[in-house]
Amino acid sequence: MARITLDHLAHAYNADPRTAEDYALKEINHVWSQGGAYALLGPSGCGKTTLLNIISGLVRPTRGRVRFDDVDVTDLATEARNIAQVFQFPVVYDTMTVRENLAFPLKNRHVPRDRTAQRVEEIARLLDLTRVLDRKASNLTADMKQKISLGRGLVRPDVAAILFDEPLTVIDPHLKWQLRSTLKEIHRALDITMIYVTHDQTEALTFADKVVVMHDGAVVQTGTPDELFERPAHTFVGHFIGSPGMNILPCRVEGAMAIVGTTMIPLHRAYRTLSGGERIELGIRPEFALLQPKGAGLPVQIRRIDDIGRARIARVEMSGRPLAASVPNDISIEGNEASLVLDPNHVHIYANGHLVAGEDNRGRSA
Amino acid sequence: MTKIVNNRAWFFVLPVFATVAFSAILPLMTVVNYSVQDTFGNNQFFWNGIGWFQELLDPSSQLGEQFLSSLLRTLLFSFIILMIEIPLGIAVALAMPREGWTVALCLVLMALPLLIPWNVVGTIWQVFARGDIGLLGWIVNRLGIDYNYTGDALDAWITIIVMDVWHWTSLVALLCYAGLKSIPDAYYQAARIDGASRWAVFRTIQLPKMRRVLLIAVLLRFMDSFMIYTEPFVLTGGGPGNATTFLSIDLVKLALGQFDLGKAAAMSLVYNLIILAVCWVFYTVMTNVDAERERVEA
Numbered sequence: 001m002a003r004i005t006l007d008h009l010a011h012a013y014n015a016d017p018r019t020a021e022d023y024a025l026k027e028i029n030h031v032w033s034q035g036g037a038y039a040l041l042g043p044s045g046c047g048k049t050t051l052l053n054i055i056s057g058l059v060r061p062t063r064g065r066v067r068f069d070d071v072d073v074t075d076l077a078t079e080a081r082n083i084a085q086v087f088q089f090p091v092v093y094d095t096m097t098v099r100e101n102l103a104f105p106l107k108n109r110h111v112p113r114d115r116t117a118q119r120v121e122e123i124a125r126l127l128d129l130t131r132v133l134d135r136k137a138s139n140l141t142a143d144m145k146q147k148i149s150l151g152r153g154l155v156r157p158d159v160a161a162i163l164f165d166e167p168l169t170v171i172d173p174h175l176k177w178q179l180r181s182t183l184k185e186i187h188r189a190l191d192i193t194m195i196y197v198t199h200d201q202t203e204a205l206t207f208a209d210k211v212v213v214m215h216d217g218a219v220v221q222t223g224t225p226d227e228l229f230e231r232p233a234h235t236f237v238g239h240f241i242g243s244p245g246m247n248i249l250p251c252r253v254e255g256a257m258a259i260v261g262t263t264m265i266p267l268h269r270a271y272r273t274l275s276g277g278e279r280i281e282l283g284i285r286p287e288f289a290l291l292q293p294k295g296a297g298l299p300v301q302i303r304r305i306d307d308i309g310r311a312r313i314a315r316v317e318m319s320g321r322p323l324a325a326s327v328p329n330d331i332s333i334e335g336n337e338a339s340l341v342l343d344p345n346h347v348h349i350y351a352n353g354h355l356v357a358g359e360d361n362r363g364r365s366a
Numbered sequence: 367m368t369k370i371v372n373n374r375a376w377f378f379v380l381p382v383f384a385t386v387a388f389s390a391i392l393p394l395m396t397v398v399n400y401s402v403q404d405t406f407g408n409n410q411f412f413w414n415g416i417g418w419f420q421e422l423l424d425p426s427s428q429l430g431e432q433f434l435s436s437l438l439r440t441l442l443f444s445f446i447i448l449m450i451e452i453p454l455g456i457a458v459a460l461a462m463p464r465e466g467w468t469v470a471l472c473l474v475l476m477a478l479p480l481l482i483p484w485n486v487v488g489t490i491w492q493v494f495a496r497g498d499i500g501l502l503g504w505i506v507n508r509l510g511i512d513y514n515y516t517g518d519a520l521d522a523w524i525t526i527i528v529m530d531v532w533h534w535t536s537l538v539a540l541l542c543y544a545g546l547k548s549i550p551d552a553y554y555q556a557a558r559i560d561g562a563s564r565w566a567v568f569r570t571i572q573l574p575k576m577r578r579v580l581l582i583a584v585l586l587r588f589m590d591s592f593m594i595y596t597e598p599f600v601l602t603g604g605g606p607g608n609a610t611t612f613l614s615i616d617l618v619k620l621a622l623g624q625f626d627l628g629k630a631a632a633m634s635l636v637y638n639l640i641i642l643a644v645c646w647v648f649y650t651v652m653t654n655v656d657a658e659r660e661r662v663e664a
Contacts, residue, residue: 056559079559079560083559084559085559087552088552089550091552091553093571095574096570104560104562104570105561108563108566153559
């Protein structure tokens with residue numbers, strides 16, 4: 001059981017890093033609290049796996065320290081850390097039975113035989129592997145093999161954290177849900193810190209209590225799924241999470257008014273701190289931009305309307321800029337001209353990609 | 367699925383069939399023909415039935431005794447070669463670097479012995495091991511060890527075995543290296559997390575993953591060593607005495623030295639059957655292992 005602290009951690013794969021671009025992982029300070037279910041979300045090549053491998057000790061960081069509770073483990077070998085990792089492609093020891101696979105980590109650590117047998121039975125019950133215990137591990141399906149990999153981690157009684165590196169990649173879609181809920185159940189049952197790396201936002205948002213979004217070797221936001229959705233701290237988060245992602249529009253901001261092209265958008269907050277040299281953008285999620293018949297609201301031209309099952313998404317143009325908007329169920333729109341109503345609470349202003357807080361001016365104007 | 371029956375297919379197979387007939391089947395039939403006849407020269411042949419085969423397989427006859435001892439010698443040689451080259455090849459493959467510029471260097475160095483023609487290998491070692499002018503032979507003798515591969519049977523065996531190990535271990539090593547390279551990193555990482563020792567990693571990951579290439583390596587090395595001819599012929603000529611007369615050398619002596627076509631033909635057929643039988647056993651074992659795997663997976 002442990003709290004994992006990353007202290008000024010950075011990693012470069014070449015020996016002599018000079019510029020920020022040389023770092024696969026830019027400086028990170030983060031605390032993973034004991035018993036949390038975390039997701040590490042980001043596109044391929046953003047440094048997720050590097051970070052994971054540093055925590056498990058497979059990679060030694062260029063700079064910074066890793067601490068489990070208050071013990072510095074940066075220089076400790078993988079096998080000396082009480083950590084388990086489940087990989088993208090299931091790793092099982094082909095020649096062994098499922099039982100021997102599960103017992104393997106304990107056997108290597110010279111745990112007494114009866115204690116091992118007992119642990120293996122417990123974990124097999126937990127993962128629903130009891131009926132295949134005496135079969136050869138190599139002949140099982142991918143999801144079973146992934147469960148065995150997980151089981152080899154869980155079987156160690158001292159394990160503090162389990163790291164998952166895109167564990168559902170090779171699992172059949174209909175089994176993904178099942179395996180993910182198994183993970184959730186185990187997390188609830190065992191009070192183990194779990195860090196789950198994925199590039200799939202659905203996996204991340206359904207698995208984790210807290211999601212850490214990474215982009216280009218750096219953490220851009222840490223928060224609950226709701227926070228990521230409601231207040232993306234970076235345009236990347238807005239764009240990456242949500243389907244379709246957040247609309248990002250270049251704009252100018254004057255006091256409590258944003259100007260996109262020729263369209264004026266009133267804001268709930270005032271932004272006095274913005275200087276001229278920054279790239280200013282306005283972000284609004286399609287869910288908070290509602291299409292209405294032509295009339296009150298911002299004038300837009302409809303390009304097409306996509307039915308994505310549970311909702312309809314309109315692709316519209318506002319002052320020549322494309323954006324996505326929701327079409328309420330009870331609305332039918334004739335022709336190409338329509339209006340857009342934005343929820344001012346969910347209009348965010350970004351400077352150079354980062355969210356700008358702004359000052360609430362509703363009190364004054366009311 | 368229904369099979370489409372189209373006899374035109376035979377037409378396309380015909381050229382291959384003709385080629386194989388002329389290159390393999392007809393020559394083999396000639397050998398079969400010789401094996402049941404006796405000749406006194408002048409192309410006069412006499413029917414001998416299965417006489418040569420009876421003599422060959424009867425250890426109390428002179429031919430049978432000669433054949434049996436050559437066969438046992440060859441089997442012993444193949445056995446020793448496999449016992450040395452397979453473990454050594456695995457060890458070399460494990461010691462080879464996985465990445466960096468040294469990989470290419472290692473691969474080239476390993477491949478070099480494989481590129482040298484057989485008779486050149488024999489000649490190299492013939493000179494190398496000579497007591498008077500050979501570097502190896504001279505040094506060994508100077509160290510006070512009485513070593514003479516032309517006079518002492520054991521020395522001759524040792525020299526041939528060392529030569530074969532030098533020549534062919536790289537093949538085993540390269541095959542094993544290919545097998546090792548196909549193991550994803552995640553296996554090693556998982557093993558580290560599971561706290562596996564170096565030996566456990568070898569037993570549970572590397573050896574199982576190398577199993578198939580090892581089967582091929584064993585098969586190739588068995589066949590090659592069982593049919594070895596050129597190198598011992600150049601190095602020792604089968605001597606001293608008959609100490610290194612393997613089946614192939616015996617066969618050539620019989621066929622081209624003594625011109626006993628009937629005996630030689632019978633011997634080469636039996637020799638051929640032994641190799642076929644061993645190949646069949648290997649093939650069956652290999653396909654059975656695969657079939658077993660598929661059956662359980664299905």
